[in-house]
Amino acid sequence: MQSLNFTAIDTIGLVLGLFSIFIGIKYPDWDFKLKLKHRSILTHSPLIIFFFIYIYLNKQSSFLGFGREKEVGFRYFIMGFSIGMGIHFLYDLFPKGWKGSALLHIPILNRKVRKQKSIFLFILFTIISFVIAIGLSKSIEETTLFFIFGFVLLGLNKRKEEKLIRPTGSFLLLFLGIAFCIDSEFYEFIVKNIKNLWMVGEVGIKTVFTLIS
Numbered sequence: 001m002q003s004l005n006f007t008a009i010d011t012i013g014l015v016l017g018l019f020s021i022f023i024g025i026k027y028p029d030w031d032f033k034l035k036l037k038h039r040s041i042l043t044h045s046p047l048i049i050f051f052f053i054y055i056y057l058n059k060q061s062s063f064l065g066f067g068r069e070k071e072v073g074f075r076y077f078i079m080g081f082s083i084g085m086g087i088h089f090l091y092d093l094f095p096k097g098w099k100g101s102a103l104l105h106i107p108i109l110n111r112k113v114r115k116q117k118s119i120f121l122f123i124l125f126t127i128i129s130f131v132i133a134i135g136l137s138k139s140i141e142e143t144t145l146f147f148i149f150g151f152v153l154l155g156l157n158k159r160k161e162e163k164l165i166r167p168t169g170s171f172l173l174l175f176l177g178i179a180f181c182i183d184s185e186f187y188e189f190i191v192k193n194i195k196n197l198w199m200v201g202e203v204g205i206k207t208v209f210t211l212i213s
């Protein structure tokens with residue numbers, strides 16, 4: 001198997017990335033703290049990620065400059081945050097029932113978004129979040145690592161959310177699907193090493209399941 005070199009990953013950036021996944025998964029539900037209605041579209045959308053991207057693109061050489069590549073810390077932060085948010089949207093995509101607080105809420109107009117449109121928007125927001133995270137990745141190692149982070153996070157959250165299969169299945173499907181589409185290097189790597197990866201994946205999944213069961 002073509003070996004991955006994870007030592008190329010910046011350590012400080014990595015810690016920041018991991019930290020930001022945990023913030024990203026929590027952030028949408030801060031709508032309460034911001035005195036908004038639950039599932040407000042202001043926090044339940046990639047709006048804040050666009051804001052981060054704006055800062056990143058405009059000040060990328062001076063903002064949070066850690067490591068070899070100046071902006072790496074902030075880049076990892078956005079990647080982690082986006083994946084965390086995407087996973088939050090995936091949980092929200094499978095509510096106990098599609099009524100009341102499960103629907104997206106639009107402030108100012110003070111209106112709920114209808115079921116079909118809420119579902120569509122949650123899927124769209126998840127895709128946007130993952131596209132941004134994967135788009136910011138600069139190597140197969142980074143994409144792989146953040147994929148593993150997301151996967152572990154879903155496992156760790158299982159008890160709290162009482163959901164596992166559907167969000168995890170959607171995560172695998174969406175993340176890999178998007179990575180295949182926008183990251184040709186990642187795609188080639190997977191195709192070349194599919195047999196070995198399948199074996200590693202089996203061991204990984206078994207380990208995660210024994211850890212959480």
Ligand SMILES: [Zn+2]
Binds near residue numbers: 028029039044088
């Ligand atoms: Zn939510």
